[in-house]
Amino acid sequence: MKSTEALTHGIRLVNRAPVMLGCVYLVTLLTALPLSLMMRQALQSHLGNSMMAEQVARGVNVQWWSEFIARTGPLGRTFQTTIIGFAAVLDNLSTLADANQRPTPILWAGALYLVLWLFLSGGILDRYARRRPTQSYEFFTACGIYFVRFLRLAPIAAIAYYILFAVVHPLLLDQVYGELIRDVSVERNAFFLRLALYLVFGALLVAVNIVIDYAKVRAVVEDRRSMIGALTAGARFVRRNPGAVAGLYLLNAALFVLVLLVYALIAPGAESTGAGLWLGLLVSQLYLAGRLWVRLVFFASETVLFQARLAHAGYIASAPVPRPEPPIVEQALR
Numbered sequence: 001m002k003s004t005e006a007l008t009h010g011i012r013l014v015n016r017a018p019v020m021l022g023c024v025y026l027v028t029l030l031t032a033l034p035l036s037l038m039m040r041q042a043l044q045s046h047l048g049n050s051m052m053a054e055q056v057a058r059g060v061n062v063q064w065w066s067e068f069i070a071r072t073g074p075l076g077r078t079f080q081t082t083i084i085g086f087a088a089v090l091d092n093l094s095t096l097a098d099a100n101q102r103p104t105p106i107l108w109a110g111a112l113y114l115v116l117w118l119f120l121s122g123g124i125l126d127r128y129a130r131r132r133p134t135q136s137y138e139f140f141t142a143c144g145i146y147f148v149r150f151l152r153l154a155p156i157a158a159i160a161y162y163i164l165f166a167v168v169h170p171l172l173l174d175q176v177y178g179e180l181i182r183d184v185s186v187e188r189n190a191f192f193l194r195l196a197l198y199l200v201f202g203a204l205l206v207a208v209n210i211v212i213d214y215a216k217v218r219a220v221v222e223d224r225r226s227m228i229g230a231l232t233a234g235a236r237f238v239r240r241n242p243g244a245v246a247g248l249y250l251l252n253a254a255l256f257v258l259v260l261l262v263y264a265l266i267a268p269g270a271e272s273t274g275a276g277l278w279l280g281l282l283v284s285q286l287y288l289a290g291r292l293w294v295r296l297v298f299f300a301s302e303t304v305l306f307q308a309r310l311a312h313a314g315y316i317a318s319a320p321v322p323r324p325e326p327p328i329v330e331q332a333l334r
Contacts, residue, residue, distance in 0.1 A: 027113075129220055160208050173197055
């Protein structure tokens with residue numbers, strides 16, 4: 001199977017299971033809801049029934065915004081101008097590229113979101129590997145089984161990412177970059193040197209991400225219990241199929257870039273009020289759903305490629321989960 005075929009099959013699998021997209025979308029909203037309510041309370045307490053509240057309701061007031069950020073805690077400091085429209089996307093990309101630290105509330109919310117994704121990913125991969133609708137008990141049984149196994153994989157992944165961001169990133173972007181531009185007198189050359197180092201770091205980050213993804217795929221498809229074995233097997237699959245794996249990742253990345261470009265064209269601005277405000281909210285939620293759809297396509301297409309290249313289409317080692325009997329039946333059988 002070629003990369004394009006794997007992507008096509010992956011898109012079909014995701015589109016045939018819209019409940020999966022709805023599930024991860026709901027989890028994303030529920031994760032953000034507590035912080036959103038806390039931010040709402042902070043804004044309400046700061047504005048009250050003042051005249052400033054009326055001015056802010058009519059549009060952006062930079063003076064009030066700066067005052068609010070200065071007088072609130074870590075959560076309030078996340079209420080920056082970078083949260084508006086496509087600026088949020090650029091801010092996230094900049095934070096990732098420069099390894100900047102987020103405020104503590106965002107880190108806690110992100111950690112919770114990662115744990116929830118870790119729980120759901122086993123059921124998601126199992127659903128796409130079986131290529132048939134699964135009942136809720138089958139889905140959550142798979143989530144529970146593989147969540148325990150993925151928890152054993154998580155420390156290894158965390159160490160790998162820590163080395164990348166705490167060791168490799170400062171080595172490349174601080175030390176190596178500093179040495180390279182020591183005698184550079186043209187700003188354009190310094191920019192391209194830094195861009196090249198960003199690409200090197202990005203390639204290393206992608207390589208680690210790919211190996212971890214295929215470790216999860218192999219753990220689910222082959223019902224592996226050893227996560228070290230799944231990780232080495234995932235790395236072995238990537239090493240033996242570099243062209244197909246890299247091609248599929250680039251296609252998925254291009255799909256993600258396409259979603260970003262569409263959002264960049266229609267993203268709402270700060271001047272939206274009334275009906276425009278609600279339309280901007282709708283556009284933002286559609287963008288969020290698009291991002292989650294692309295993430296599911298990543299999962300589905302990688303599963304399809306692995307099954308086609310190493311096992312066979314639709315192969316999965318674990319047996320289907322039998323439907324549990326209702327409690328009243330169990331009591332009657334005793």
